[in-house]
Amino acid sequence: MSALLRVSGLRAAYRSHAVLHDVSLEIPMGGVTTLLGANGAGKTTLLRAISGAMVTFKGSIELEGRRIDGMSTDAIARLGVAHVPDGRGTFPALTVEENLMVGAISRRDRTGVREDMGRMYELFPKLSGYRRSMAGLLSGGEQQMLAIARALMLRPRLLMLDEPSFGLAPLVVKQIFDMLREIKQEARLGILLVEQNARLALEIADSACVLEVGRVAIAGDANSLRGDPRVRAAYLGLQQEST
Ligand SMILES: Nc1ncnc2c1ncn2[C@@H]1O[C@H](COP(=O)(O)OP(=O)(O)OP(=O)(O)O)[C@@H](O)[C@H]1O
Numbered sequence: 001m002s003a004l005l006r007v008s009g010l011r012a013a014y015r016s017h018a019v020l021h022d023v024s025l026e027i028p029m030g031g032v033t034t035l036l037g038a039n040g041a042g043k044t045t046l047l048r049a050i051s052g053a054m055v056t057f058k059g060s061i062e063l064e065g066r067r068i069d070g071m072s073t074d075a076i077a078r079l080g081v082a083h084v085p086d087g088r089g090t091f092p093a094l095t096v097e098e099n100l101m102v103g104a105i106s107r108r109d110r111t112g113v114r115e116d117m118g119r120m121y122e123l124f125p126k127l128s129g130y131r132r133s134m135a136g137l138l139s140g141g142e143q144q145m146l147a148i149a150r151a152l153m154l155r156p157r158l159l160m161l162d163e164p165s166f167g168l169a170p171l172v173v174k175q176i177f178d179m180l181r182e183i184k185q186e187a188r189l190g191i192l193l194v195e196q197n198a199r200l201a202l203e204i205a206d207s208a209c210v211l212e213v214g215r216v217a218i219a220g221d222a223n224s225l226r227g228d229p230r231v232r233a234a235y236l237g238l239q240q241e242s243t
């Protein structure tokens, strides 16, 4: 089966500062692929390159067999790539409902959009009570939920999440990951999840990839990475085989 996303030989730089060196990876349709790596490894840069938010890179990026590198961010989004950036990916001066509408801006199926809007309020009941509130007034956790809901309004083929747990209380992180499990079950899409919390990420992921200073150091199914001594020592804080 062909991959949902195939990145080959990607090199990216900010001016003369090279950040990604020959990165290749595949994301299958269905399931969660997690991208792990220390601060500065280039995780966010990789997501930016995929979504077209970064112009200076070489290599090829294919979505369902079609080259998307070189396309505009808008064109890539229309093909079904939704990117929830690090930080709060919402429009603070728009209401919750307006933020969701923005997520669906490229869709023409009004009935589907209305249905999906209802589905988002089911998935995130907290948002339902704030439909007409400004997004900027929501708590950090609620804004992260809104950012994910907004991305889902695109009906993406590929959903990319950049550290959705960052700065959130454990209970809120649990709610977000429970919801990701639900999406993974019900929607036909692939999820690329960047996470600092490797334990949590490997629990939900089917496959995983470790980026070390701009190179893929380890890649494989999530189970084998959980047992990999290098991952256990560097990302899970474990030395022994026991858990
Ligand atoms: N806009 C930018 N201009 C110049 N250098 C940048 C820019 N964004 C990132 N970098 C540099 O690129 C490298 C990789 O950064 P990136 O944000 O991709 O890492 P990351 O793996 O997402 O890290 P973190 O876990 O801290 O989010 C770092 O050395 C960073 O300083």
Ligand SMILES: [Mg+2]
Residues within 6 Å of the ligand: 043, 044, 045, 086, 162
């Ligand atoms: Mg980052």
